[in-house]
Amino acid sequence: MKKIFKFLTLAFIALLTIACGNDSNKGSTVTNLKVGIAPNYKPFDYKIDSKLTGFDVDLVEEIAKKNNFKITWVEANFDGLIPALKAEKIDMIASGMSATDERRQNVDFTKPYFKSKNLYIKLKANDALNSKNDLEGKKIGVMLGTLQEDAAKKIKDAEIQSNKDLNIAILALKNNKIDAIVMDQDVAKGFLAENPELITFYQEDDDSEGFSFAFDKNKHKEILSQFNKSIDELKAGGFYKKLLEKYGLE
Template identity: 80%
Template sequence: MKKIFKFLTIALMALLASGCGDNSAKNLSTVMTDLKVGIATNYKPFDYKIDSKLTGFDVDLVEEIAKKNGIKITWVETNFDGLIPALKAGKIDMIASAMSATDERRQNVDFTQPYFKSKNLYIKLKTNDKINTKEDLEGKKIGVQLGTLQENTARKIKDTEIQSNKDLNIAILALKNNKIDAIVIDQDAGKGFLAENPELVNFYQEDDDSEGFSFAFDKDKHKEVLAKFNKGIQELKADGAYDKLIEKYDLK
């Protein structure tokens, strides 16, 4: 009787272990094939909308990699400064929003290899002849997008008053109305604003002190899917699809 009981106990434990293994596999499968991707849709040409349709370099790049790997993407829109908090809270699984890989951010997230390298661009009114160098911004009012690398850069300039906005269009409007003296912005996003606002001009540019734009995942999670995106970036560069996207969004 004791032997039968012992056998039944072992069999039950094995069954439970098998069941847990199946659930874990299912959970892993769900994570690997369905991703909620956070994006801030006010950063043309990387992340924006046309007639309510999400588009941009980041969007196309993620969708291409996902298609090759059988991954379903669900886009989750939020403000740029809310992306990492949303990732840490489990509201999203991945960030794809022109986010620069920095040591500070790396404390909380894992980055893929960089997929695009950019610069900081400094913009002013053409009629403002008092500002011609970065040093001329000391003691001035500078507009930036909240939570960006450019915000940190602007804060390092001596005695500046920083106006951080969730939407760069607000900063552009403030600059045109002489509410601020300059804007620090990503170079490629800045080109679009300059084309749309002929009264503005760039007067300085510099490296942004980051490795470049990267996709981000929560720390020590989704290692396998992160590896898939690293591989995907390399594959798209090798087969020419990456260059086509660069040309499509005028990022040369």
């Protein structure tokens, strides 16, 4: 009886050791990251059948796979992402966010992973708009919290209508409630394809370094470094090019 008890005790200890060892290994190798995203910015961040997808999503998931990060996506409005980061509700932002000096006062950016431009859109039938100067005193739709909102606000006497979703601006433009929309050129591609009555009439640099992933200021330096390294590796290895092709961003 004692031998049986001793054997069972040793077996139990061995199983407990294995279990604890597995938990210990998991804790030391897996980094959990809550990633903020505004999924209304196709082709970078959007949903298909309630499932998150897009260029940013695929890129982050691949980087996570390379570095043994566990990603939990946290959805928010774009203008609420940096406040959520500062409040520690999320660990990083992956949502087509452009790196600017103003934003850099509050966050640390990875190296840019995509460069875009501002595109100005109007109704095809509107012959009055042919240049940026023609927008003085006009009504302009933009997405709240974006560089395009900043650009529109610099236009003399323009009335800016900021929305949390560009679909609202598109509807307003088609119903002649605003005169034009300023948006990211690669986001605009989808809207122009779906709305043949809309055309572009002006393009400019967005005055940023490009889209980057963001972390809270002076935190997660090591993880940020891993993201930078992985961006370079994925570009060199061909994965990045395949993503560009997949989402029509070449």
